[in-house]
Amino acid sequence: MSLVFKDEPNNKMTARTQIIVWLYQISDQYKLRRFGNIIYFSRKNKYVVLYVSSEYASKVITELKSKNYVQSVETSKTDKLDFSAEHEEKMMRELKEEAEKLREENEDLRV
Secondary structure (H helix, E strand, O other): OOOOOOOOOOOOOOOEEEEEEEEOOHHHHHHHHHOOEEEEEEOOOOEEEEEEEHHHHHHHHHHHHOOOOEEEEEEOOHHHOOOOHHHHHHHHHHHHHHHHHHHHHHHHHHO
């Protein structure tokens, strides 16, 4: 018997993990509905983007890997990205400095 790990409806937000499931046939996407929320699927590339509760993510991944219609399973790297304002400002400063250096180098070559 297969495990079902759907989020229970409640008022508080639960932490979720994005899982990418590669399938042999895209018609098997309907079988994934009971594991979590499907937010996107690609007919051409045969993959499904699925959101599951973070506390059940490892169990869902092992369950999905055992299915014969699943080619491979991976977690999304978006959890590891830094979207803070400080990080963005730092990146913009670094890009500005690089652009200024390149402009100075180009002006020196023209002279």
